[in-house]
Amino acid sequence: MNFETLVINPGSTSTKVAVYRGDEKLFQEELSHPMAEIEAYKSISDQFDFRTKAILKVIEDNNYDLTSLSAVVGRGGLLRPIESGTYDVTEKLKEDLRIGVSGQHACNLGGLIADEIAQQYGIPAYIVDPVVVDEMKAIARVSGTKIIERTSVFHALNHKAVGRIAAREQGTTYDKRNYVIAHLGGGVSVAAHEQGKVIDVNNALGGEGPFSAERAGGVPVYDFIQATKNWDEEKIYKTLIGKGGLVSYLGTNDLREVEKLMAGGDDKAQLIFEAMAYQIAKEIGANAASLKGKIDGLVLTGGLSRSEKFVKEISGYIDWIAPIIVVPGEDEMGALNQGAQRVLAKKEDVKHY
Numbered sequence: 585m586n587f588e589t590l591v592i593n594p595g596s597t598s599t600k601v602a603v604y605r606g607d608e609k610l611f612q613e614e615l616s617h618p619m620a621e622i623e624a625y626k627s628i629s630d631q632f633d634f635r636t637k638a639i640l641k642v643i644e645d646n647n648y649d650l651t652s653l654s655a656v657v658g659r660g661g662l663l664r665p666i667e668s669g670t671y672d673v674t675e676k677l678k679e680d681l682r683i684g685v686s687g688q689h690a691c692n693l694g695g696l697i698a699d700e701i702a703q704q705y706g707i708p709a710y711i712v713d714p715v716v717v718d719e720m721k722a723i724a725r726v727s728g729t730k731i732i733e734r735t736s737v738f739h740a741l742n743h744k745a746v747g748r749i750a751a752r753e754q755g756t757t758y759d760k761r762n763y764v765i766a767h768l769g770g771g772v773s774v775a776a777h778e779q780g781k782v783i784d785v786n787n788a789l790g791g792e793g794p795f796s797a798e799r800a801g802g803v804p805v806y807d808f809i810q811a812t813k814n815w816d817e818e819k820i821y822k823t824l825i826g827k828g829g830l831v832s833y834l835g836t837n838d839l840r841e842v843e844k845l846m847a848g849g850d851d852k853a854q855l856i857f858e859a860m861a862y863q864i865a866k867e868i869g870a871n872a873a874s875l876k877g878k879i880d881g882l883v884l885t886g887g888l889s890r891s892e893k894f895v896k897e898i899s900g901y902i903d904w905i906a907p908i909i910v911v912p913g914e915d916e917m918g919a920l921n922q923g924a925q926r927v928l929a930k931k932e933d934v935k936h937y
């Protein structure tokens with residue numbers, strides 16, 4: 585049966601909305617949120633109304649009748665670490681999203697907004713492969729100090745989705761391949777995928793890995809402590825997450841704007857563009873070592889990978905490692921729909937958080 589689903593994906597720089605009937609996408613829209621718009625809200629939960637209204641407007645503009653829906657599915661947020669799968673949105677899950685039990689990020693709104701709309705129509709709300717999917721090897725958890733353990737916080741939904749696409753392109757299945765997958769967006773996560781498990785990945789919200797459109801990534805820790813010793817926690821956090829990366833150097837979270845500056849001969853924009861590609865390439869190399877060089881492909885995905893220029897810049901450092909497969913943008917919307925469809929069709933049991 586072809587169930588109709590509403591798919592909601594709040595990211596740090598965008599909100600994506602789509603409606604599917606079975607595998608068919610009826611429509612999709614991507615709303616970009618410039619830094620100034622996001623900055624006006626003190627907390628993630630303060631963005632609930634503005635993002636919900638924006639989603640409902642997309643539905644209205646497309647003349648879609650919400651009574652046709654069988655379920656609403658949202659991108660999952662910073663819950664406690666869990667296994668991959670489709671989860672129903674329960675009171676406990678909503679409570680952990682609301683308080684941000686593992687941190688704050690726009691994707692915490694995915695399950696909350698999905699549930700708000702689903703309740704009005706008496707249909708189920710789900711999340712799929714939230715950002716806390718945890719398959720990391722014991723050895724990768726060791727941070728270097730006994731007071732902190734490394735944790736798995738990344739774009740799990742898209743990593744898994746593009747892993748399946750890459751394997752399909754290679755005529756096999758995801759659980760039979762080894763890949764280094766780099767999701768390049770508002771945040772960046774680079775992971776070692778071994779036979780369908782993410783054995784290591786930088787915490788995309790934890791001050792690890794390359795800098796990104798709006799995050800600083802890993803910084804020299806001691807110098808950072810010195811530079812920020814009189815700051816409060818919120819200012820420190822925002823400097824690393826939200827006001828880091830391209831935003832810090834160039835005042836924009838939009839790579840397209842950076843490319844315009846470069847086209848106009850802006851040397852600083854050129855340097856930062858090249859530096860971001862360089863850091864991403866180094867992280868891909870590190871993950872190639874995690875897989876001991878046994879790699880079937882390097883997969884580049886996320887919004888930044890829509891830029892051919894940026895992909896070329898990264899490729900120049902890594903094309904000797906393994907074939908490069910580019911999945912521009914993401915397949916998160918398709919993956920969210922598929923997760924809901926499998927459960928609605930009773931092909932898979934829904935999980936309870």
Ligand SMILES: Nc1ncnc2c1ncn2[C@@H]1O[C@H](COP(=O)(O)OP(=O)(O)O)[C@@H](O)[C@H]1O
Pocket residue numbers: 594595596597598768769770771797837838839840841886887888889890891913914
């Ligand atoms: N065609 C494009 N060319 C270059 N950069 C792009 C393009 N489309 C999107 N981007 C950039 O991708 C980034 C957003 O990536 P995305 O994966 O959508 O992030 P998020 O989900 O975190 O909001 C932004 O910096 C945006 O400017």
Ligand SMILES: CCCC(=O)OP(=O)(O)O
Pocket residue numbers: 594595596597689691715737738739769770771772773788789
């Ligand atoms: C890994 C947390 C989610 C994240 O960083 O997503 P965006 O890149 O969409 O902000």
